[in-house]
Amino acid sequence: MKAPLRSLALLASAGILATLPVVLPGVATAADESMVSVVHGIPGQxxxxxxxxxxxxDNFQPASVAGPLSLAAGTYDVALTKPGEPASxxxxxxxxLSVPGGKNLSLVAHLDTADKPALTAFVNDTAMIAAGKARLVVRHTAAAPAVDVRAAGKPVFPGLTNPNEAKADLPAGTVNADVTLAGTSTxxxxxxxLDLAPGTSTIVYAIGSAGAKTLALTAQTIKDLGGAPSSMPTGTGGLADDNAGAWWSALSVSGVVLVLLGIVLLFRRRADTRTR
Incomplete structure (x- = not known):
């Protein structure tokens, strides 16, 4: 094969490689890590x-939410101590504590039904929310009997028990909520x-102890889950990613062109050989 044809064949091979996905071994991806928030629902400590x-x-206060932390998928030893004391x-x-990959988790320190401290991990629902909607999640993590969660005086999550949750996608806006003993108006x-913004998930925790009269509510919010009509992007946001996509498309097209060019030249080479 003459030098020009050999060079074009090499370029054609390079074009084929340019159309293949690039996989870098050992590089962590979003699917390998989870976002973990910590909720402190034990009163007075x-x-x-x-x-x-x-x-x-450090010195994490009751009724507070911290995080999220980014943790790789795996098993972890999580310990809570008095401030300043060692993990031992x-x-x-x-x-x-098992942390799966690619999830959004909430780790809740709370009281169980017997008033004993417990750690419970919840997987947060991060599915996209329809336009004009918001997600409300209620978690019973208090030393208390079964309860009904009401909105505007009407039960929406009846018979909720510790350590379980209930959820629904609702019209965005302000919801007046309260918690009663299950089956009663107490x-x-x-x-x-509760201000339920479009495209957000508001997670409300019932914490504390009914017997010790320390019942309270605390909440966390997960944003950017949709909930608003789509619109044309403006400004330079995401420009680097768009340019990267354009370059990749250009490389892929170039690869195809080079492959076709190599094939055409190969046929011409064979035709020239036959006519000699």
């Missing part, structure tokens, strides 16, 4: 939070106005 023996939260003197510990929490 600030804590330090350790993950695999390393302090990640944990008040509460889970030595085998209010034990609230009423409280």
């Amino acid at each position: 600030p804590v330090d939070v350790y993950v695999n023996g390393k302090k990640t939260l 003197s944990a008040l509460l510990e889970n030595k085998s 209010v034990v929490l609230g009423p409280k106005d």
